Amino acid sequence: MIKVNDKIPAGELQQLTSDGMNNLSTDYLFSDKKVVLFAVPGAFTPTCSEAHLPGYVVNYDKFKAKGVDRIICVAVNDAFVMSAWGKSQNADNILMLGDGDAAFTKSLGLDMDTASFGGIRSQRYAMVVDNGVVTHLNVEAPGKFEVSDAESILAVL
Template identity: 65%
Template sequence: MIKVGDKLPEVTFSLRKGGDASNPTTADIFAGKKVVLFAVPGAFTPTCSEAHLPGYITLADKLQAKGVDEIICLSVNDAFVMSAWGATQNAEAITMLADGGAEFTQAIGLDMQTATFGGVRSQRYSMLVDDGVVTTLNVEAAGEFAVSDAETMLNSLA
């Protein structure tokens, strides 16, 4: 599993923003920036839609005021689903990033097998990434939502 001090692996993601499709790489997204990345097991799922994503939407301005350049929500869903979920949540301040094939999620060792729920999914976590290097990592215990929330991330920023 990835840990504080590790550099993120180089992968290609899928992104739909404003109707445009792109395939940014890890370097495109994280190089030279301070980024909060949080991951959820699935778009439109209860905890993700009712608490995790809304918390980051609510605190986006405060996170940015602490020097965060970008806030990213990642899920093992396709870019169309992530875009639609972001639209329904009014997540304009959040980049809704798709890891459709779970390449990134598996490369950092934060994947989980959910069988008939959806197959390979991401564990719930948050991380602060500075120029591609993990500086803070908050991984939830299975079934929990206590350390990857926006408030915890905000409180960890200097």
């Protein structure tokens, strides 16, 4: 599993925009930037929709005030689902990125098999990445939502 002081592995995530599908490299997303990356087990799921994503949406200005260049939300869903979920949550300032085949999530070592729920998904986590290097990582225990919320990450910035 990725840990503090590790570099984000090379890979791509997908974003659907009004111009179409974009494949965004991790180099583009993380180089020369301070980024908060958080991941959820699935778009439109209860905890993810009621608490996790909304916390980052409402605290966006606080993150910017602490020097964060971008906030990224990732799920093992396709970019179409991530785009629709972002629109439904008014997440205009959050990069809603799909990891459809879980390649990025697996490269971090943060995948889990949820069996009939959805198969391979991401664990719930949040990290701070400075110029491609992880400076803080909070991974939730299974079924918990205590350390990857927006307030917990704001507290470490």
